[in-house]
Amino acid sequence: MEIDFDGSFPADEKTDLKRAARDVVRVVKDLIPGLPPMGDRGFRIYRDSASPRVLWPSPAQNQYVIGLNLGSGRRYFQLAYQLGHELGHVMMDPSRTNGAIETLATALSLQVLLNMRERWIATPPHPHWRENASSFKDYYEETDKTMLSSLSRDIQTAVHHGRWDMVSAELRRCRGQLNQQPCDRPLNHLGARYLLSQKMPWKQLNGIASKAGPLSTDPSMFLKMFNSEWTRFPIGCYRFGALIYDGAGQ
Ligand SMILES: [Zn+2]
Numbered sequence: 001m002e003i004d005f006d007g008s009f010p011a012d013e014k015t016d017l018k019r020a021a022r023d024v025v026r027v028v029k030d031l032i033p034g035l036p037p038m039g040d041r042g043f044r045i046y047r048d049s050a051s052p053r054v055l056w057p058s059p060a061q062n063q064y065v066i067g068l069n070l071g072s073g074r075r076y077f078q079l080a081y082q083l084g085h086e087l088g089h090v091m092m093d094p095s096r097t098n099g100a101i102e103t104l105a106t107a108l109s110l111q112v113l114l115n116m117r118e119r120w121i122a123t124p125p126h127p128h129w130r131e132n133a134s135s136f137k138d139y140y141e142e143t144d145k146t147m148l149s150s151l152s153r154d155i156q157t158a159v160h161h162g163r164w165d166m167v168s169a170e171l172r173r174c175r176g177q178l179n180q181q182p183c184d185r186p187l188n189h190l191g192a193r194y195l196l197s198q199k200m201p202w203k204q205l206n207g208i209a210s211k212a213g214p215l216s217t218d219p220s221m222f223l224k225m226f227n228s229e230w231t232r233f234p235i236g237c238y239r240f241g242a243l244i245y246d247g248a249g250q
Pocket of ligand 1 (some may be wrong): 085089097102
């Protein structure tokens with residue numbers, strides 16, 4: 001599989017980043033097997049000072065173009081987290097998003113951090129990279145702390161004590177907010193933690209955003225359509241749609 005890091009990355013880091021990115025792609029493909037809805041293409045990764053993103057490919061493009069906002073140096077844990085999220089969009093359908101899809105991509109990125117740790121303990125790309133395995137879990141915990149810190153004290157306590165009924169109630173309370181602002185990262189993270197507390201049907205995420213209504217060029221339309229169409233989601237994700245959109249997850 002072809003992965004290019006373009007000239008926006010330092011030449012001496014590109015080979016290593018590519019080795020790590022290849023593992024991230026494998027971890028994602030193990031969780032969500034099959035062809036992505038827009039087909040198998042290579043990846044071109046560029047450094048973007050804005051939020052990470054995957055550009056919607058034209059039919060003629062043979063690569064998915066993905067922007068990552070990485071700090072300097074070989075920050076494999078940050079690469080795994082951001083690329084994991086964007087590959088989630090590639091597998092779900094990069095042309096559409098909304099609050100539920102962003103939450104699912106966030107859940108995937110957290111799962112990727114955990115699986116990368118396991119992978120690099122067992123089979124790191126180089127034997128001496130095994131020492132980086134713990135950094136994936138450290139970053140998971142750091143991100144968790146940062147994201148939860150902007151939520152209420154009660155919700156932070158509920159997460160720490162595994163009171164998922166309270167978390168679920170909070171997600172339902174905030175669903176309007178998430179509809180308005182699909183990339184509300186603390187809320188995406190809270191939803192992701194809720195999902196990871198359950199058995200996630202990762203395989204069923206393949207193509208799921210294709211079912212989420214019209215194209216993302218018209219946010220108000222796709223949110224409206226998503227609200228009316230989520231019942232077409234596969235059963236495992238139906239549960240999540242029900243939680244966020246219908247208050248039926250109690
Ligand atoms: Zn996203």
